[in-house]
Amino acid sequence: MELKVGITGQSGFMGRHLYNYLSLKEELNLVNFDRSFFENTERLEEFVKSCDVIVHIAAINRHESQEFIYETNVGLVNKLISACEKTDSKPKIVFSSSTQEERDNLYGKSKRDGRNLLEKWAEKNEASIASLVIPNVFGPFGKPFYNSFIATFCYQITNGEEPKIINDSTVNIIYINELCESFYEEIKRNTRSISSKLVEHTSSNKVSEILSLLYQYKEAYMDKGEVPNVPMKSFELNLFNTFTSFIPKSYFPRSFIKHTDNRGAFVEIMRAGVSGQSSYSTTVPGITRGNHYHTRKVERFAVIKGKASIKLRKVDSDEVIEYFLDGDKPSYVDMPIWYTHNITNIGEEELVTLFWINEPYNPDDADTYFVEV
Structure with a gap:
């Protein structure tokens, strides 16, 4: 049976990658989503009625106002719930949350409160909600100074700028294709339940180690035309492909x-x-x-x-x-x-x-x- 899947935030970094990844799966039928749907009640209701599964990714994570981040992200969840209730639709919702849920910031609080709202809706309507708690994500075509420090570093190095490390901490990260696989597995899971799952990171590196690799790629690949030692299906290959996407x-x-x-x-x-x-x-x-x-x-x-x-x-x-x-x-x-x-x-x-x-x-x-x- 073909599953109809929609992705809110389809035009963003994660949403675009997930849409492209899922488009390769023959058993899925992707339902198009546009950000304007959240401002058009009728279009949003049509969207939720059309979907067996909705992956809710739409959110903002950076803004000069923390209050704006919180109000926007929780507001999007409420609009999604309202559209489902008005149309009596019960799609399985896969919610993109964050490991920042437990941190003392309004972005993390917006994710935690958004998840709680969806869980209450699912319990009340005997629907299904699966929350994926996601670590830091990197990959090609990210937005510098917004999506990840890796996107920022890649952009700066390929454009002749000098990155600066503010905090040389160890960062737990996951490559976007690996994250898309986690979403895909959850989409396929045919269960009616309320669940929350921590998506495990696939790499753990110091910021300075990642920056050093990026400089090596620049010297070998851009300056000399050589492909560096990037083993197949490795963190190094994923980082290299991310780097080259910014050239x-x-x-x-x-x-x-x-x-x-x-x-x-x-x-x-x-x-x-x-x-x-x-x-x-x-x-x-x-x-x-x-x-x-x-x-x-x-x-x-x-x-x-x-x-x-x-x-x-x-x-x-x-x-x-x-x-x-x-x-x-x-x-x-x-x-x-x-x-x-x-x-x-x-x-x-x-x-x-x-x-x-x-x-x-x-x-x-x-x-x-x-x-x-």
Whole structure:
């Protein structure tokens, strides 16, 4: 049976990632949500009636007024409850709470009181509420100076600024894809109950250790064009993919150093501190390859012969980025995660492209999703 799932806060950092992640699950039917629904009673009521499960993420966590944070977050919960009661809807609600629930601040209090309100609604209406108490979250496309210190550090380093550590504490964190998996497991759980679960952090690091890794990525990747040692399915790979998501798109394409003599030419294509898979393709004029994206893989396209157009588009955006490469001046473009991409031969001769990816292709876990750019 197909589950209809809606996400409040769909356009925010966590909501956007969760929407993209759940869109890959064939048994789920996603119900679109817009932030304007909270100001339109009729649209909000239509939304709650359409959902079997609602993941309530919408909230603010930073504002100059703590009182505004509290009133806004509790107000959103009350609007959601009111819409459910008015329409006699009883969707399972998965509530995004925070480990700050027990801290002495109004953001934490708004999460605690919001959870209590939802639990009282569920008990009164014999409905289901599952609260996930979430640690600090990081991942690609976060909003600097808002979502996490990692987003701030990545933005500053990739834009030539110098981050400052205010408190070099040990931070318990979880990568956004890992958090999305926790949400998915709770969405699938077919229970009518009132529950609260602490989502365990997956990494514990000092702020200075994370900053040191980010500087290493900058030196190796941005300054030298090398992929650093980031083992597959590791905290380091997750941090690296987060870092690269902040690199300005004007950084590519990158030119290789071409050595020529009377024998011909030599170009070093790839230097990496991690193993991977190398391959090449030939493409006849006018043909396009690709039109797929990855959620974890690091991939490089290097054009060594012919003329090519490389296009990229973030899967939840209409903006298309295009690069032009020419084998007479060998260069490369790396593919960011969650960007569908393709390559087209726009010349009159055969196009030769070399590919490198940080993990061998596994048909049982391909991490390759086909979507037109």
